Amino acid sequence: MIKAVTGTKDILPSDISKWKYLESVVQSVFKNFNYSEIRTPIFEETILFARGIGEETDIVGKEMYTFLDKGKTSITLKPEMTASVMRAYIEHSLMSKQPLHKLYYISPIFRQERPQAGRLRQFHQFGAEAIGSESPILDAEIIQMAYDILKSLGLKDLVVKINSLGIPVVREEYKIILKRFLSNKKNKLSEDSRKRFDTNILRIFDSKVESDQELLKDAPMLINHLDKESNNDFETVKNILKDVHIPFEVDAKLVRGLDYYTKTTFEIISGKVGSQNAICGGGRYDLLAEQLEGKPTPGVGFAAGIERILLACENEKTLNLPEEKLDFYFVTLGEKLTEKVYEAASILRRRNFAVEFDYLNRSAKAQMREANKLNARFVIFFGGDEYSSGFLSLKNMKTGEQKQIPMDSLENVALD
Numbered sequence: 001m002i003k004a005v006t007g008t009k010d011i012l013p014s015d016i017s018k019w020k021y022l023e024s025v026v027q028s029v030f031k032n033f034n035y036s037e038i039r040t041p042i043f044e045e046t047i048l049f050a051r052g053i054g055e056e057t058d059i060v061g062k063e064m065y066t067f068l069d070k071g072k073t074s075i076t077l078k079p080e081m082t083a084s085v086m087r088a089y090i091e092h093s094l095m096s097k098q099p100l101h102k103l104y105y106i107s108p109i110f111r112q113e114r115p116q117a118g119r120l121r122q123f124h125q126f127g128a129e130a131i132g133s134e135s136p137i138l139d140a141e142i143i144q145m146a147y148d149i150l151k152s153l154g155l156k157d158l159v160v161k162i163n164s165l166g167i168p169v170v171r172e173e174y175k176i177i178l179k180r181f182l183s184n185k186k187n188k189l190s191e192d193s194r195k196r197f198d199t200n201i202l203r204i205f206d207s208k209v210e211s212d213q214e215l216l217k218d219a220p221m222l223i224n225h226l227d228k229e230s231n232n233d234f235e236t237v238k239n240i241l242k243d244v245h246i247p248f249e250v251d252a253k254l255v256r257g258l259d260y261y262t263k264t265t266f267e268i269i270s271g272k273v274g275s276q277n278a279i280c281g282g283g284r285y286d287l288l289a290e291q292l293e294g295k296p297t298p299g300v301g302f303a304a305g306i307e308r309i310l311l312a313c314e315n316e317k318t319l320n321l322p323e324e325k326l327d328f329y330f331v332t333l334g335e336k337l338t339e340k341v342y343e344a345a346s347i348l349r350r351r352n353f354a355v356e357f358d359y360l361n362r363s364a365k366a367q368m369r370e371a372n373k374l375n376a377r378f379v380i381f382f383g384g385d386e387y388s389s390g391f392l393s394l395k396n397m398k399t400g401e402q403k404q405i406p407m408d409s410l411e412n413v414a415l416d
């Protein structure tokens with residue numbers, strides 16, 4: 001049997017209502033904050049992500065789906081949205097149209113990671129990017145939107161972690177301090193962390209190996225070496241989050257897996273999804289535009305993993321969605337009236353009602369069962385004596401009331 005590729009998932013009709021509900025919550029929160037939707041292609045030139053996310057990151061180094069197309073161009077299925085959105089922003093000179101762009105997206109994302117619960121190879125993110133302003137108010141706005149969406153979905157077991165990675169000059173100075181601190185401990189680090197010591201030393205803080213964390217216990221922290229501006233901005237973000245009642249923790253070890261961050265970064269963790277517990281992450285990226293050969297343009301954003309959020313919703317039992325309802329179900333009686341039923345159903349369908357009937361020649365009893373299963377509000381009996389005299393029988397499934405309606409009244413029958 002041919003199966004879906006490891007790490008990919010079908011979203012079956014029985015799950016779609018949850019996805020649609022989540023998408024409607026996401027869209028309504030973004031609308032309230034005046035964000036506009038952007039859609040970018042599924043694949044891009046590989047160089048975009050290599051430059052944008054950073055050559056030394058796990059995403060670019062190990063996880064991208066990259067191939068040569070027939071024209072020998074290196075193509076990559078998008079492993080995140082921020083670089084693509086910034087590419088589109090630069091390519092279409094959006095800055096010349098207005099100084100600040102507040103954009104959002106819902107998109108499939110591809111990363112060749114080891115699949116496990118909450119970790120897929122094709123997954124979906126929603127997210128937002130505010131491009132064109134250095135104001136830390138936008139950092140707080142981005143965090144608030146992420147938090148408000150998760151709260152609107154009913155999630156309770158959430159921890160918001162924030163940190164500041166400062167500006168690059170300060171970060172480079174700090175890396176030297178950290179290197180000095182770790183140099184006589186290097187051979188005790190795990191193999192991965194030893195590699196990171198040379199390539200991307202900050203990422204050592206993200207190590208899951210206990211002995212690495214033990215070695216880092218008294219390490220100097222970047223947050224204590226920040227420049228004045230980063231510090232002030234971080235204070236503003238914290239004050240606004242307090243004003244809008246978003247509980248948060250400062251986590252000085254939060255380093256994120258993408259290299260473009262400057263100043264504020266954050267993650268939201270769920271206690272209800274197992275080891276892959278980051279359901280959302282983001283931060284400021286004031287130098288990304290230049291790395292992509294655009295004019296210097298500050299930006300801040302976040303992305304959240306839809307599958308992980310739905311898992312958290314399932315585990316916290318938050319999504320009690322109203323049942324889908326069908327407006328009319330035609331029960332065909334006796335004669336071979338399927339074509340006539342089809343025509344009658346079409347009249348109602350064209351009037352924007354949801355209508356179903358039996359395509360399988362089932363008994364009237366089986367058709368009634370189907371009408372109940374589909375939550376039909378009304379059943380119309382099609383056939384029998386009434387039909388021969390030009391009438392149909394209309395049953396209100398909630399009250400049980402049944403009345404006769406002339407066949408030609410389908411053009412104006414009301415749902416009440």
Ligand code: HAM
Nearest residue numbers: 080082119120123278279280281282283301302303305
């Ligand atoms: P990220 O932290 O790499 O950030 O991903 C954001 C979210 O995507 C994660 O918190 C997680 O919920 C979900 N996610 C990541 N990998 C997987 C996976 N393999 N399976 C399922 N879900 C996953 C970014 O992508 C940045 N572009 C966020 C950002 C936007 N920063 C600034 N603007």
